[in-house]
Amino acid sequence: MIDPALKFEQGPIRPPSEAGSLLIRVTRNCPWNKCLFCSTYKGKKFSRRSLEEIKSDVDAARGIMDGIGEISWKLGEAGRFTDRVLTGVMRDPALSDCYRSVALWMAHGGDTVFLQDANSLMLSTESLVSILDHIRKTFPSVRRITSYARAATLKGKSVPEYVRLRDAGLSRLHVGMESGSDKILKMIKKGSTAEQIIEGGARVMQSGLSLCLYIIPGIGGSALAEENAVESARVINAVNPSFVRLRSLYIRRGSPLDQLAQEGAFESPDEDEMVREIRLLIENLDGISTTMVSDHILNLLEEVEGTLPHDKEKMLHVIDRYLSLPENDRLLFQLGRRAGALRYLADLENPLVRSRLSAAKTQLDKDSEGGFKEYLKEMKRKFV
Numbered sequence: 001m002i003d004p005a006l007k008f009e010q011g012p013i014r015p016p017s018e019a020g021s022l023l024i025r026v027t028r029n030c031p032w033n034k035c036l037f038c039s040t041y042k043g044k045k046f047s048r049r050s051l052e053e054i055k056s057d058v059d060a061a062r063g064i065m066d067g068i069g070e071i072s073w074k075l076g077e078a079g080r081f082t083d084r085v086l087t088g089v090m091r092d093p094a095l096s097d098c099y100r101s102v103a104l105w106m107a108h109g110g111d112t113v114f115l116q117d118a119n120s121l122m123l124s125t126e127s128l129v130s131i132l133d134h135i136r137k138t139f140p141s142v143r144r145i146t147s148y149a150r151a152a153t154l155k156g157k158s159v160p161e162y163v164r165l166r167d168a169g170l171s172r173l174h175v176g177m178e179s180g181s182d183k184i185l186k187m188i189k190k191g192s193t194a195e196q197i198i199e200g201g202a203r204v205m206q207s208g209l210s211l212c213l214y215i216i217p218g219i220g221g222s223a224l225a226e227e228n229a230v231e232s233a234r235v236i237n238a239v240n241p242s243f244v245r246l247r248s249l250y251i252r253r254g255s256p257l258d259q260l261a262q263e264g265a266f267e268s269p270d271e272d273e274m275v276r277e278i279r280l281l282i283e284n285l286d287g288i289s290t291t292m293v294s295d296h297i298l299n300l301l302e303e304v305e306g307t308l309p310h311d312k313e314k315m316l317h318v319i320d321r322y323l324s325l326p327e328n329d330r331l332l333f334q335l336g337r338r339a340g341a342l343r344y345l346a347d348l349e350n351p352l353v354r355s356r357l358s359a360a361k362t363q364l365d366k367d368s369e370g371g372f373k374e375y376l377k378e379m380k381r382k383f384v
Contacts (some may be wrong), residue, residue, distance in 0.1 A: 002067040009100040011050075011116035012245045013040055013247075015212075016295050018146060020108025022061060022139075023101070023116055026054050026131060029119035032150060036188045037219065039255040041118065044099075051127055062138045064102045065110075076231070081106050113139070115147035122153065125161045131193075132168035147174040152192035155199020162207030172210035180235030181227045184220040185291035188257070194235050195259050201239035202338055210242040217281070218249030218274045222267045225277045230351050231263070233284035240288040248274050248298045250380050270298050271334055272323070278304060278361075280317045282312060298380065300334065302343050331372065334365075338379040 010023045019169070027048050030041040056273065072078070072085045089095060089103040113135055120128065136142060147170065154175065158166075179185055180194050197213075204211045213236065220228035236244055251258050251268055260266040269277065282304075291307040292315065303313075303318045322345060329348065336342035336357050348354055361372055368375040 002070050003063065004092075004094045004095055004099070006060055006063050006067065007096040008060040008064075009053075010101065014114045014116065014294045015146075015148075017175075017245075017293075018112065018114040019213075020105065021112040021144075021146070022105045023114055024054065024061070024131075025049060025116040026128075027117050027122055031122055031153070032119075032187045032191045036257040036260065037216070037249070037252070037255055039252050040231055042254070045271060048123060051130060052175075052272065054131055058131075058138050060098070061102055062101050065106065065139075068099065068103055069107065071234055080119040081110075084185055087122045091162065110139070111141050111276075112144045112146070115145065118148050119150045119153055120147040120150045120159075121157060125157060125164060126172070128165055129168040132165065132170055136169045136315050137333055142169070143167065144171040145169050146174060149175050150192065151166035151172045151175050151177055151190070151197045151200060154204060155196055157203070158199075158201050159206050162204055162209055166207055166209050170209060172212060174202055175214065177213040177232070178237065179219050179228050180215075180232035181220060181224065182231075184224055184228055184231075188219060189222075197235050198238045201235075201241060204365055205240065207240075211239070212243040212245055213239070214247050215243045215281070216247050216249050216278075217277045218269045222269045222273060225269060225273060225279045226280060227322075229275075229277045230284055233281050233286075236290060239286055243291050243293055245293045246278065246299050246304070247297065248278075248300065250298050253381070259336075262376075263302055264360075272330065275319055275322060277315060280320075282315050285312065297338075300337055301345075302337075303345065306370060327352060331376075332361060334376055335372075338376060 006102060009025045009293050011025045011028065013046045014021065014023055027046065029044040029046045031046040033041050033046065068081065068085065068089060069079050071157055072080055073082055073089060073202045075088055077085055086103050087105050089099050132145060135145060161206045178188065179191055179195070179198050182194050185192060185194070201211055201213065215232050216229070250270065251261050259267060285308055288308050292305055297304065301318055301322060306315050322333070325333070332354065333342070333345065333348050336353065339358065342348060366377050
């Protein structure tokens with residue numbers, strides 16, 4: 001029988017790569033919650049959820065999935081999940097929002113799960129294994145389970161513990177490294193050190209789990225751009241993570257870093273400076289097989305992706321192509337990228353697209369308070 005009020009708890013964020021995953025909240029908020037660049041959990045207290053709560057949520061998600069199956073039968077789709085079923089669930093105001101979350105998960109294949117919030121490793125290994133076992137028994141089709149973890153927490157578990165988690169079904173850990181510079185990590189109050197990242201990351205990789213490190217080009221400001229690039233490359237070379245994901249800096253309103261910037265204590269680099277910083281980072285990566293991913297709209301150059309060492313020169317070539325453009329062309333590309341009119345550098349060669357961007361830039365130079373460059377900054381605020 002369909003229970004339209006059935007629901008389960010979900011946290012506020014997940015990685016872009018987990019957009020199609022079922023979200024299961026195992027902790028609430030962040031145990032550190034002091035990073036200057038982050039405003040997601042400010043004013044909220046960290047807590048661990050009980051095994052009973054978590055397993056009850058997994059069961060509720062299963063109940064919703066079964067309920068969607070019943071809806072399929074009522075719509076004449078014989079239990080199949082079709083576009084008609086998806087549309088029916090999305091448009092039915094009587095159903096809880098969790099029905100829509102599960103329906104979208106099913107539309108993405110229904111085979112990936114993400115454990116929320118900021119640091120699931122705060123739970124004991126025994127508890128995590130029990131949760132992973134329950135997810136896999138409840139949803140036999142699940143092939144990948146991933147989670148966030150804090151860099152400083154990674155070394156709190158041993159290699160055998162990570163092996164147990166892997167064997168229980170954990171596939172990947174997403175970790176906000178942010179920078180490999182101890183000076184910058186201290187400045188942004190990250191609560192971790194480069195050595196902790198290296199030690200903990202090595203344990204994860206040794207266990208056979210996939211590890212994704214996130215770095216923030218620009219997080220050292222203009223003054224520490226070179227240090228951020230070089231030291232981050234040093235740590236990445238030492239860990240050789242499965243993935244590195246770029247998250248170019250944008251200062252979020254309401255974050256402590258925003259206050260520092262307003263006071264003039266932090267100078268945020270512009271787009272071109274961050275592109276040069278990324279180039280220096282890639283140039284210093286050596287002896288690793290890491291895959292670099294640029295899967296966020298805040299990254300100007302989506303094409304800067306590839307697996308080292310094979311794609312290193314290709315990535316550098318994309319950056320050099322951009323930096324060799326005249327300033328006006330670089331600004332046109334920035335406008336097109338932020339407006340969603342283009343994705344790749346070659347798109348700027350389309351005469352119609354270029355003409356429209358040029359006309360828009362001319363008009364924005366006249367009409368925008370603070371001029372065209374200030375307008376570009378305002379556009380980026382829509383993405384964060």
